[in-house]
Amino acid sequence: MQFTGFHRPAVVAAALSLTCIPAVGHSAVLGAETITFDGLISGVPFFNYDSNDPDSITDVVFSTVDPFGFNTAGPGPDQLYINEPGLEGSTLINPDLRVDFLQGATGQIQFGFALIDEGSATFTAFNAANVPIGMQTIDGAYFALPGGGTSSFPENELVVPLAGTATYGLFDFDLSFSEGGRFIIDNFSFTPAGEDIIGGFQGALPDDPILPGEIVEGPNGVPEFNFDFPIDENGIGGIFPIFVDPVVAVGYDYDFTGGPNAASVIIPGALPNGDTEFDLLVPGFGTFTLTAGVSFDFTALDPLGIAEFSISGIDTSELLDPTDPTAFVTGLTYVAGGVSNLTMTPITTFVPSAGVPVPSILSLMVFGLFGLRGRLAAVTR
Numbered sequence: 001m002q003f004t005g006f007h008r009p010a011v012v013a014a015a016l017s018l019t020c021i022p023a024v025g026h027s028a029v030l031g032a033e034t035i036t037f038d039g040l041i042s043g044v045p046f047f048n049y050d051s052n053d054p055d056s057i058t059d060v061v062f063s064t065v066d067p068f069g070f071n072t073a074g075p076g077p078d079q080l081y082i083n084e085p086g087l088e089g090s091t092l093i094n095p096d097l098r099v100d101f102l103q104g105a106t107g108q109i110q111f112g113f114a115l116i117d118e119g120s121a122t123f124t125a126f127n128a129a130n131v132p133i134g135m136q137t138i139d140g141a142y143f144a145l146p147g148g149g150t151s152s153f154p155e156n157e158l159v160v161p162l163a164g165t166a167t168y169g170l171f172d173f174d175l176s177f178s179e180g181g182r183f184i185i186d187n188f189s190f191t192p193a194g195e196d197i198i199g200g201f202q203g204a205l206p207d208d209p210i211l212p213g214e215i216v217e218g219p220n221g222v223p224e225f226n227f228d229f230p231i232d233e234n235g236i237g238g239i240f241p242i243f244v245d246p247v248v249a250v251g252y253d254y255d256f257t258g259g260p261n262a263a264s265v266i267i268p269g270a271l272p273n274g275d276t277e278f279d280l281l282v283p284g285f286g287t288f289t290l291t292a293g294v295s296f297d298f299t300a301l302d303p304l305g306i307a308e309f310s311i312s313g314i315d316t317s318e319l320l321d322p323t324d325p326t327a328f329v330t331g332l333t334y335v336a337g338g339v340s341n342l343t344m345t346p347i348t349t350f351v352p353s354a355g356v357p358v359p360s361i362l363s364l365m366v367f368g369l370f371g372l373r374g375r376l377a378a379v380t381r
Helices: 010-015 371-381
Strands: 033-035 046-049 060-063 088-089 099-114 119-126 130-137 155-161 167-177 182-190 212-217 223-231 241-245 251-259 276-283 286-289 307-310 331-334 338-346 348-350 356-359
Touching: 099 119, 130 155, 167 182, 286 331
Parallel strands: none
Antiparallel strands: 033 182, 046 060, 060 099, 088 182, 099 155, 099 167, 099 182, 119 130, 119 167, 212 223, 223 338, 241 331, 251 307, 251 338, 276 286, 276 307
């Protein structure tokens, strides 16, 4: 669903008193960096940003549990605070949007937003101890534009002073006359706390996955990769995916030998040579087709989630390198918080012409739904 589905509420606009502001739009913040979302890809559930530092590593992550991901199309040119493309999404989800500052953020957070209908935007910033250190709410309004006319849709700019270093923030867009709709943000300004990644974020990104704590020899000499890591029910690993990587493998059976069960699974996109269709085996329920980019909801089979599953059917022409530390990244979330005890046992095959084993499964990204299941029913089923 695109932002372009908006209709201009001319009657409502006429009934409102217009707010006039300077043509500059907003003040500059010393040392701040501004994210314009120009590189956002529609349909992807996260957007990564690399700060102005020399390491070429993602430093800010915007995430959603919306299975349709983000869009880029906005309300058109007649807006003061939105310059397409922006980051556009659904207001049906709680939280509607999350941002993680892997380097931390100080000073203040500032961004423009627009809504499909009258309503408000709230941003709450948290420190590493999950304590709120800044929160502001502001209503959308129809502004007089420098070139004449008024905003096509309610918009505004939200500025949130920070009482410390923020490590993440949550967005809540509330529409006055409907439960669900669309929002868009643009020109998101923040000041990094430094150039170093703050601890505790490993697993938040596919390029910085959790590595196995133990590799043991299983039956028939096949290695097993064991992971033990905490799950934040309200954050990374809970609402948002946590990524793990077995380092060396060609395919896996997934067994959750302790902790909460898996809630859903998704292969983020087509494999390098274009393979997009896979076989998902769920013991006791059968085999299903898993299409890259389409989430499979385990809770539709069992509300308590699934303790084991396998993915197979990767075309051998992919010849994915099992030594590539990013080739087999797996993103997981769960049906509850706690500590996950996950065992991944490789599935291998041999291609004589290539002379190397090749994978029969690849990347996963699992999204836990927890208490969001009911509220997400409209967009996940």
